[in-house]
Amino acid sequence: MKIAVCVKEVPDPGPNRRIDPGTLKMDRSGDRSLNAYDLNAIEEALRLKEAAGDGEVVLVSLGQAKALDSIRKGLAMGADRAVLVSDEAAAGSDLVATSHVLAEALKAESPDVVLFGQQATDGDGAVMWAAVAERLKMPVVSQISELEVSGGTITAKRQTEFGYDRIQAPLPAVLAVADSLNEPRYPSLKGIMGAKKKPQDVKSLSDVGVDASRAGEAGSRTTVVSLSPPQGRGDSRKIEDDGSAAQQILDFLVERKLV
Amino acid sequence: MSTLVFLEHHGSSIQKGSLGVLSKAAAIDPDTSAVLVGSGVAGLAEQAGKYGAKTVFVADGEAVAAPLPQPRVDIVSRLVQEKGFGNVLFAASVLASDVAGGVSARLDAGLNWDLNDLAMDGGALVGKRSALGDTISADVGWTTEPRLALIRAGSFEPKENGGSASVESIGTDLEDFSSKAVMVEQLQEQASGPSIEEADILVTGGRGLGSPEGFQLMEELASAIGGAVASTRAVVDSGWYPYATQIGQTGKVVSPKLYIGCGVSGAIQHKVGMQTSQVIVSINKDPNAPIFDFSDLGVVGDLQAIVPQLTALVKERRGS
Structure with missing residues (x-):
């Protein structure tokens, strides 16, 4: 079974993240890591491969060339190789553009299953799988909390606003998994050492057959018009527990008259 | 137009x-x-x-x-x-x-x-x-x-x-x-049970609790501080806690005076159900958890150690 996992490098959450007021784009200069929810998708891919007894797990991403540093974590967990589409002309791609690039990169891989995590932590997006499935003309099931694959058919359980759905679909299919589906494994030291040697292909837009007019800002259909000054939670604080965290929480609650 | x-x-x-x-x-x-x-x-x-x-x-x-x-x-x-x-x-x-x-x-x-x-x-x-x-x-x-x-x-x-x-x-x-995708069955969930929408203080347990037993820590803290226990989709999906206590897009929308999240990552699905809480305190071992983006006080640490200490301190403070 061949499983592709779409992953994304994101800026680390926290007070240091900002949008550049000049360009209206996210300032991507800070620390970055693999989108946390993608780890559940990678874990599920590894389990599907293990259950099938053979196969391949390929990580597919669109991002800056240095995103490989983050993506390597998935290789350390056990994925077999990575394909990163990286091209200056792809900067600023929105859903329309990104889904086109990912779909073209995925077509070259012909996977049986395409997996996504439940959201990206940077833009709070939770729609990419539906757009990619549409472009690949594959069935899609999202928010999966239980997954079974047997005889070329998947059966998935997922929570909606009204209860639980059980949905079946034939392979190939696009599946987006909830973070409740599994507990992502930690990379072993051996995995981390071995990750560097696994194939990591960096491809340009033309390598995956995408015309530059369909990627980046040229291929995007949405725009940021303006930004307003920070609002809401002004003086938020983040502390590391040094043994006194409980006392600090109590002091904070007392100060706010909540205890 | x-x-x-x-x-x-x-x-x-x-x-x-x-x-x-x-x-x-x-x-x-x-x-x-x-x-x-x-x-x-x-x-x-x-x-x-x-x-x-x-x-x-x-x-x-x-x-x-x-x-x-x-x-x-x-x-x-x-x-x-x-x-x-x-x-x-x-x-x-x-x-x-x-x-x-x-x-x-x-x-x-x-x-x-x-x-x-x-x-x-x-x-x-x-x-x-x-x-x-x-x-x-x-x-x-x-x-x-x-x-x-x-x-x-x-x-x-x-x-x-x-x-x-x-x-x-x-x-x-x-x-x-x-x-090609077909619906096999739809199971309704009864959203009955204790109402988390009425509580002024919510102690919310997420997947970071590690096991269903972790909710005992939530219940002890909630009891000490005078609040109710709430949960996330991840723990409800895993069968750790009842659906009636779930906050989020597919659960309840709450705006308590105080929200304390323990082992809650802060997925958008959860956030839309609690972002109007007046004060948000979160404890999570992952410094990159999205919830730290919208917490008034974020604590990076082990909730298994911090929560019992906090419960004891709150009890002492409230003289109970």
Whole structure:
């Protein structure tokens, strides 16, 4: 079974993240890591491969060339190789553009299953799988909390606003998994050492057959018009527990008259 | 300019969120219509007229009975192309998000999500959303039509405007790949039990508790501080705690005076259910957890150590 996992490098959450007021784009200069929810998708891919007894797990991403540093974590967990589409002309791609690039990169891989995590932590997006499935003309099931694959058919359980759905679909299919589906494994030291040697292909837009007019800002259909000054939670604080965290929480609650 | 609103229904009523978006759309664009897809839904169409839809397009048939996204992508995309709608609006839900994503790719139409307000600026639709953990507010736009938007749950209240809709039947022809996913069963959940919506203080346990037993720590803290215990989709999905206590898009929307999140990552699905809490305190061992973006006090640490200490300190403080 061949499983592709779409992953994304994101800026680390926290007070240091900002949008550049000049360009209206996210300032991507800070620390970055693999989108946390993608780890559940990678874990599920590894389990599907293990259950099938053979196969391949390929990580597919669109991002800056240095995103490989983050993506390597998935290789350390056990994925077999990575394909990163990286091209200056792809900067600023929105859903329309990104889904086109990912779909073209995925077509070259012909996977049986395409997996996504439940959201990206940077833009709070939770729609990419539906757009990619549409472009690949594959069935899609999202928010999966239980997954079974047997005889070329998947059966998935997922929570909606009204209860639980059980949905079946034939392979190939696009599946987006909830973070409740599994507990992502930690990379072993051996995995981390071995990750560097696994194939990591960096491809340009033309390598995956995408015309530059369909990627980046040229291929995007949405725009940021303006930004307003920070609002809401002004003086938020983040502390590391040094043994006194409980006392600090109590002091904070007392100060706010909540205890 | 004309606007189409996707209506989601459950049983014999149209979802409040859909009617809220329809009311807002009608208020900013008099040329607003709606689309309703399902089996036996023709009777619901007239409801939509009261909330401002000029025309309600109804795709009624067994083939579209199950609430699955891809058949709806076919129907909505075809309708938008035939009628030339400039704006297509969705109230965010598990179903509507997947429909919107599919329509975006089918029509190469821009989609802005998580919007909490809409406005017209010189005839052009402008969406408003907050970003980066609600620390910044952005006005977002579209470079081409149709403009697609997913509206955050609870942004608009339904308002009857005394109008009435003409109902127009449309076809339910589907692409081959759109009917490959099938609904096997739908299980209803009873949202009964203790009400987390009434509590002033909520102690919320997430997947970071590590096991169902972790909820004992939540219950002890809640009891000491005078609050109720709430949960996340992840732990409910895992069977650790009852559905009735779940906060989020597919659970309850709460705004307590104090929200304490323990081992809660802060996924958007959870955040939309608790972001209006007055004070948010979170404890998580992962320094990159998104919840730290919208916490007043974020603590990076081991909740198994911190929570019992906090419970003891609160008991001491309250003299109990």
